[in-house]
Amino acid sequence: MELSERKKKILRAVVESYIQTAEPVGSKALMELAGLKVSSATIRNELADLTERGYLEQPHTSAGRVPSPKGYRLYVNELMEEQRLSLEETRQINDALHLKMQELDKVIDQAGRMVSQLTNYPAFSLTEGARRLTIKRFDLILVDSASFIAVVMTDSSVVKNKLFRLPAELSEPQLQLLTTLLNTAFVGKTLDQLTPELMRVAEHAAGSSYGLISLVVSFAMEVLDELESSAVYTAGASHILDHPEYQDLGKAQALMSYLSEDKALAQALALPALDGDDTKILIGPENVAEELKDTSVVLASYDIGDGMKGVIGVVGPTRMDYAKVAAKLSYVADGLSKLFGQPELPPGTPEKEE
């Protein structure tokens, strides 16, 4: 059954007050906050009802009410007013985003830091879908007689490089040959197509005595690995301690070290981000990861082009200012999408018609 208008008003007031103060909210205080002209007794009745239905919780009998995850969920879905960023804020974000254009990795990292600073919550950012990138070019540069640097370029401005050290010496001509080999074999392919390709090559090489081919393969393999392991950047972990829910050192610890486990984080967060288009809010127990069960996560995804996507988000207590955070996050994500999308549609390019 739908909640009455008044109940919603009260629930909303509870959530918003609790978000601000982190203190349970009592009936008296709510008289003002909810903007209702009824007595505290009436509100108490309503509160009792909301509690019974699971939207609110009581830390203990003689305390005020606190929103439950279900309460937050309703708030986020129906009650929350969309927050508009101030001009000042948008300007700040734009500046930061456009200031330094550089390697993909760094932009992503920077964006994460910025979000953390903006929201006062720890933030993270990651990319995924690199497997569908097309290889554009290989470059091998001799460093000295026994090592070289390999640079791989793909679409979407992604460049990776890696230092290789060899057991044997390698001459410049040999390196040239290697480069040609790599380029003819793999350019234009996506990383997805690369793996089976590699397998075939590797089989042939098994018989061959010439070590170069197996070298090529092992190199390509490593590059693959490198590209595929979507890096996760986290920033602002210290913000955890800003919030009273993490006074408990144990909790803070746990969350913090969870955040520094890149792999777990990537797994836990890549999944939910896939379906929802815009921002996505995961409240407490809605999170799949056990470690995040009493933590909320706000996510926004951005597009890098060529099927490659990224996710940026923040982690915080369930008592989180969802409206503000979501607004900021989505603005940054949009910014990133534009940043990467731009090259395909330079400013001034006419649309299909007209």
Place this chain on the structure above:
Amino acid sequence: MELSERKKKILRAVVESYIQTAEPVGSKALMELAGLKVSSATIRNELADLTERGYLEQPHTSAGRVPSPKGYRLYVNELMEEQRLSLEETRQINDALHLKMQELDKVIDQAGRMVSQLTNYPAFSLTEGARRLTIKRFDLILVDSASFIAVVMTDSSVVKNKLFRLPAELSEPQLQLLTTLLNTAFVGKTLDQLTPELMRVAEHAAGSSYGLISLVVSFAMEVLDELESSAVYTAGASHILDHPEYQDLGKAQALMSYLSEDKALAQALALPALDGDDTKILIGPENVAEELKDTSVVLASYDIGDGMKGVIGVVGPTRMDYAKVAAKLSYVADGLSKLFGQPELPPGTPEKEE
């Protein structure tokens, strides 16, 4: 005046016990710990003396003794036994170090993480001296009509790349020209020499109407910036909370956010690392940075070659297991030096004579 042998024994016992337990040490406990066959009263006399001379402190009248920074200093200088790593540990480090050879940045970052994990303290790693690197080659790769990627290689396996977006379109031949320009002008130069060079070029360009040159300059400038800003990597901040001295949330907070200020950290730590060759230990107030006054830092520096150096270190409470930390750190630093130094002296290369 030198301390008597017995006083040293006692001081050492105090330090080592306190390092382990984080509890003030009393005279009774010391009878055993110091391995002396005297009564607690005697030890009390000695303790009183050590306290008077500033090697020990008393949290309050009726508590045991705690080492002062001066006490730690003496311990580190004279009393500490060098710790040898277990085979297991060295193996672990070696494996991790050699497993994945890749971009300089990543190795450094990884090393930092490893150290943090190894020691249970937050760790950081950074490099400096990039200005003296020699430029080896420029590569420009067209991404689409309005943007390209610039790759700069220097000695010492350092590769940087950066995405550039242009207001105007750029054709492949133009890019070729640009590449040639860059290479002829700057290859073989160190970054130090580059700046004045750039200035000259920029002046000439001012008159010229052809935008390409100013483009070159601005590019080179940005690369310089990029290379010069020695990246700082920090890892394992969550370990701060492991130690009882950071029960105090405020302190933990402060240290944590200090650690995430890359710039401050770089400044504070690059200086002391310069002179000392091997590991360097900075105890509490010996640190220049105000924020580290009641924190200790253990540093080890490594060589990347070509005058480029790096520093790796950990931060923790003054009650730190200096012996163990120093041993681990110096082993890792050596490992890094070897890793980077290797190419200049391939295994089997005969020394100057013989």
Place this chain on the structure above:
DNA sequence: TTTAGCACTCAGAAAGGCCGAGTGCTAAAT
């Protein structure tokens, strides 16, 4: 110089008491 002995100190834990915000319920008022 060392030791035994003793009075003294003081942080921290444990126990008790108070306060007041907030509740639930009942009975009257609308």
Place this chain on the structure above:
DNA sequence: ATTTAGCACTCGGCCTTTCTGAGTGCTAAA
């Protein structure tokens, strides 16, 4: 059928008090 006023009750947090014991410094004898 709601709403309201009133009242007894609950209970976490805070403050104070007490108690305990580890550890001290000092003195006087060995």
